[in-house]
Amino acid sequence: MKFVVIGADAAGMSAASRAKRSRPDLEVTVLEQTQDVSYSACGMPYNIADPHRDIEELVVRRAEVFREKQGIDLRTGHRAERIDPGARTVAGSSADGTPFALSYDRLLIATGASPVVPDLPGLDRPEVATLKNLRDGRKIRQLLAGGRVKKAVVIGMGYIGLEMIEAFHSRGIEVSMVKPGKGFLPWLDETLSSEVRKEVEKHGVGLHPGHEILRLEEADGRLALLCDGLTLDADLVLVAAGIRPNSRIAEEAGLALSVSDAVSVDRTLAASDEHIYAAGDCADAYHMVTGEKTWIPLALVANRAGWAVADNVCGKKTEIEGVAGTAVFKVFDLQVARTGLTAAEAEKAGFSPASVTIKTRSRAHAHPGSTAVHVHLVGDRDSGRLLGAFMVAREGVHRIDAAAVALQAQMSVSRFAQADMAYAPPFGPTWDPLLTAANQLVKKL
Amino acid sequence: MKFVVIGADAAGMSAASRAKRSRPDLEVTVLEQTQDVSYSACGMPYNIADPHRDIEELVVRRAEVFREKQGIDLRTGHRAERIDPGARTVAGSSADGTPFALSYDRLLIATGASPVVPDLPGLDRPEVATLKNLRDGRKIRQLLAGGRVKKAVVIGMGYIGLEMIEAFHSRGIEVSMVKPGKGFLPWLDETLSSEVRKEVEKHGVGLHPGHEILRLEEADGRLALLCDGLTLDADLVLVAAGIRPNSRIAEEAGLALSVSDAVSVDRTLAASDEHIYAAGDCADAYHMVTGEKTWIPLALVANRAGWAVADNVCGKKTEIEGVAGTAVFKVFDLQVARTGLTAAEAEKAGFSPASVTIKTRSRAHAHPGSTAVHVHLVGDRDSGRLLGAFMVAREGVHRIDAAAVALQAQMSVSRFAQADMAYAPPFGPTWDPLLTAANQLVKKL
Numbered sequence: 001m002k003f004v005v006i007g008a009d010a011a012g013m014s015a016a017s018r019a020k021r022s023r024p025d026l027e028v029t030v031l032e033q034t035q036d037v038s039y040s041a042c043g044m045p046y047n048i049a050d051p052h053r054d055i056e057e058l059v060v061r062r063a064e065v066f067r068e069k070q071g072i073d074l075r076t077g078h079r080a081e082r083i084d085p086g087a088r089t090v091a092g093s094s095a096d097g098t099p100f101a102l103s104y105d106r107l108l109i110a111t112g113a114s115p116v117v118p119d120l121p122g123l124d125r126p127e128v129a130t131l132k133n134l135r136d137g138r139k140i141r142q143l144l145a146g147g148r149v150k151k152a153v154v155i156g157m158g159y160i161g162l163e164m165i166e167a168f169h170s171r172g173i174e175v176s177m178v179k180p181g182k183g184f185l186p187w188l189d190e191t192l193s194s195e196v197r198k199e200v201e202k203h204g205v206g207l208h209p210g211h212e213i214l215r216l217e218e219a220d221g222r223l224a225l226l227c228d229g230l231t232l233d234a235d236l237v238l239v240a241a242g243i244r245p246n247s248r249i250a251e252e253a254g255l256a257l258s259v260s261d262a263v264s265v266d267r268t269l270a271a272s273d274e275h276i277y278a279a280g281d282c283a284d285a286y287h288m289v290t291g292e293k294t295w296i297p298l299a300l301v302a303n304r305a306g307w308a309v310a311d312n313v314c315g316k317k318t319e320i321e322g323v324a325g326t327a328v329f330k331v332f333d334l335q336v337a338r339t340g341l342t343a344a345e346a347e348k349a350g351f352s353p354a355s356v357t358i359k360t361r362s363r364a365h366a367h368p369g370s371t372a373v374h375v376h377l378v379g380d381r382d383s384g385r386l387l388g389a390f391m392v393a394r395e396g397v398h399r400i401d402a403a404a405v406a407l408q409a410q411m412s413v414s415r416f417a418q419a420d421m422a423y424a425p426p427f428g429p430t431w432d433p434l435l436t437a438a439n440q441l442v443k444k445l
Numbered sequence: 446m447k448f449v450v451i452g453a454d455a456a457g458m459s460a461a462s463r464a465k466r467s468r469p470d471l472e473v474t475v476l477e478q479t480q481d482v483s484y485s486a487c488g489m490p491y492n493i494a495d496p497h498r499d500i501e502e503l504v505v506r507r508a509e510v511f512r513e514k515q516g517i518d519l520r521t522g523h524r525a526e527r528i529d530p531g532a533r534t535v536a537g538s539s540a541d542g543t544p545f546a547l548s549y550d551r552l553l554i555a556t557g558a559s560p561v562v563p564d565l566p567g568l569d570r571p572e573v574a575t576l577k578n579l580r581d582g583r584k585i586r587q588l589l590a591g592g593r594v595k596k597a598v599v600i601g602m603g604y605i606g607l608e609m610i611e612a613f614h615s616r617g618i619e620v621s622m623v624k625p626g627k628g629f630l631p632w633l634d635e636t637l638s639s640e641v642r643k644e645v646e647k648h649g650v651g652l653h654p655g656h657e658i659l660r661l662e663e664a665d666g667r668l669a670l671l672c673d674g675l676t677l678d679a680d681l682v683l684v685a686a687g688i689r690p691n692s693r694i695a696e697e698a699g700l701a702l703s704v705s706d707a708v709s710v711d712r713t714l715a716a717s718d719e720h721i722y723a724a725g726d727c728a729d730a731y732h733m734v735t736g737e738k739t740w741i742p743l744a745l746v747a748n749r750a751g752w753a754v755a756d757n758v759c760g761k762k763t764e765i766e767g768v769a770g771t772a773v774f775k776v777f778d779l780q781v782a783r784t785g786l787t788a789a790e791a792e793k794a795g796f797s798p799a800s801v802t803i804k805t806r807s808r809a810h811a812h813p814g815s816t817a818v819h820v821h822l823v824g825d826r827d828s829g830r831l832l833g834a835f836m837v838a839r840e841g842v843h844r845i846d847a848a849a850v851a852l853q854a855q856m857s858v859s860r861f862a863q864a865d866m867a868y869a870p871p872f873g874p875t876w877d878p879l880l881t882a883a884n885q886l887v888k889k890l
Contacts, residue, residue: 046813121706181846327869366502367485402850405864406850407851411853422782424773424775434846
């Protein structure tokens with residue numbers, strides 16, 4: 001049986017490796033348009049932060065290992081362009097322009113997602129970068145080499161942008177962030193987002209939400225990003241204004257798309273053709289809280305989906321429960337974590353949300369090094385269910401996983417408030433921050 | 446209505462405060478045999494570690510605050526000695542020997558637990574200490590004052606002992622640990638316990654399991670702890686060989702005891718007399734995994750039980766789900782966490798356990814500062830349920846709470862493996878250590 005995978009990143013290589021391992025007789029071919037396979041994309045901001053590191057350190061496994069040790073026919077520089085579901089073929093062209101065509105018994109579309117770059121004058125200049133794949137990372141390292149960049153502007157204020165301002169800052173670069181939308185981290189409760197905002201501003205980063213971006217232009221040998229009511233000098237512009245799924249090849253093959261134009265898949269990751277799967281940033285998923293389709297492109301989701309595709313291709317039927325939208329990131333010395341729905345998202349999904357925001361401490365009473373912990377919790381008045389949890393603190397936000405498991409189990413807030421969590425003075429107060437918030441929220445439901 | 450509480454520590458004061466807050470008309474009287482109320486007992490090792498701190502910093506709320514601001518009749522220096530359930534009275538004596546008697550409508554026994562001190566020659570000497578209440582903490586700080594203690598011996602190798610060796614070490618004291626039982630942290634999987642052992646020995650602490658303790662004697666102006674096959678010099682001996690519930694007053698009143706002679710209570714914390722409750726270290730609890738009675742004296746359990754008693758006394762029926770045995774502690778730079786059952790405990794409880802032990806990293810591929818993470822997971826072959834989780838690492842073991850919630854929800858290992866956990870390079874690998882372990886364990890079930 002022939003298993004063909006389009007895309008050699010998290011979902012694609014997870015699927016290819018696991019399938020070949022579980023069924024060595026399987027012919028596994030992976031088509032990758034770049035030369036890069038299996039690298040830690042999420043590690044790029046931290047790599048870029050350090051002038052002495054090499055971006056190639058992020059490569060987890062080299063192409064030769066997949067080819068020689070694992071027996072996977074990994075074809076880099078091969079761009080898949082067309083899928084014919086009737087004939088079960090994929091066609092495309094290799095780096096030198098040579099066309100190719102392959103037949104498959106099972107196909108996985110793992111084409112990922114691409115940064116959204118606004119179509120504005122000057123954003124095609126070489127000083128403009130995005131950060132999604134390893135080529136992007138190489139380009140940014142090259143731009144930064146030799147200390148030529150004194151000022152950087154980030155368009156967008158999401159995870160990637162916030163991770164990158166820390167990287168720029170640690171390399172001595174003056175940074176600003178700008179975006180058309182109002183509000184800083186608008187999905188966070190105001191108390192929590194203002195903590196993050198203070199941390200960012202404390203490090204001298206200029207925050208300019210609510211300014212339409214107009215164009216990037218050169219004047220007197222310097223670049224300037226012209227925005228509505230604001231002009232920002234820049235030696236480098238990072239566009240981190242979101243990503244969109246690379247689903248065109250699927251759409252052109254007649255496959256159904258769903259939320260955000262991601263490829264629509266069922267719980268077995270099958271697309272609307274029984275021989276085709278989709279996984280990773282290009283595919284949708286079920287939300288554990290709403291039960292509805294959603295598109296939340298994150299690394300663990302991609303890896304897990306890749307494994308599930310492999311199992312299904314190999315005949316071991318596997319269903320994916322879905323995503324809770326759990327995420328964590330670091331901005332300077334602050335940690336931010338979330339899982340589940342905001343009150344606004346809950347409202348939109350038909351719940352009747354109530355929420356609380358509490359402030360507590362990261363360590364026990366009188367324990368040295370204790371800092372503030374902010375928690376925002378969302379519950380449903382009708383069912384009593386926990387719907388979402390958000391944390392901002394200087395340590396320990398990884399406990400958000402406890403709330404993620406509670407969401408998965410569809411626990412009520414009152415039951416979650418009974419969770420037997422770990423306590424010792426260096427790790428938190430006797431009542432864990434999540435429990436304190438849950439105890440408060442119970443009273444509102 | 447008269448609500449009388451015996452014991453002014455975690456459970457007692459949680460109950461008294463909450464009851465008075467929710468029903469200001471309630472007459473709330475607390476009887477406390479010492480002069481200390483409401484302090485962070487768990488914080489004592491960390492306080493003792495620092496010669497410049499004061500043990501009184503650990504007091505969370507002073508007696509006057511409870512009396513004057515909260516309207517609680519808090520009687521320190523009052524030792525309760527007898528309960529007459531028929532007459533609904535408590536009798537005892539105050540510090541100066543004056544007898545007292547009080548009637549109650551509802552009574553809470555929150556008498557805590559006491560360290561077990563082996564009945565051996567010399568263990569009544571002033572250089573021998575335990576560490577349970579604030580008087581113990583004061584005594585140890587006094588013994589350590591002025592640098593008089595050069596060598597300390599800890600009898601026992603449990604949480605308290607391990608936290609205290611770090612405190613002694615940080616004050617420049619040479620430390621040994623000794624106990625009759627074989628094995629170091631025998632409830633931990635061997636790979637995990639050997640990591641802890643290495644960390645302890647790296648800091649020069651002598652570990653001597655398997656030596657019966659015989660007596661403490663003075664010779665040539667020095668103290669020596671004589672053990673079977675071993676003699677340890679000591680200027681201070683800390684007995685940290687476990688605790689037992691202070692349940693005699695309950696037993697003498699005819700109340701039922703259960704596991705480890707803890708006061709038997711139902712899910713509303715009611716003892717075997719409908720007007721009497723028990724909570725905290727003196728009371729038993731239901732285990733979330735086995736559904737059976739257990740005795741796991743920990744701070745959060747005590748606080749939560751105190752609250753539930755208050756609610757029940759005030760007429761708001763509240764049931765406690767129970768405990769999962771979740772605990773965390775720090776030994777030098779290593780963190781140890783557990784929740785649920787060991788394989789041996791699972792076997793004893795009638796499960797058919799399978800387990801895995803994995804080693805992974807604390808941060809993503811190529812992320813600086815990454816260290817080893819060891820996870821041991823236990824599941825049930827018959828039901829597929831997750832039964833227990835154990836972690837040893839230098840950071841991030843607080844994610845054990847995610848497993849604690851999974852135990853509470855009686856999740857299967859395969860479902861837990863689907864948890865949507867948070868990922869970013871500074872916080873862990875893409876597959877969280879708990880997920881990697883769960884994925885391995887699924888194959889064994």
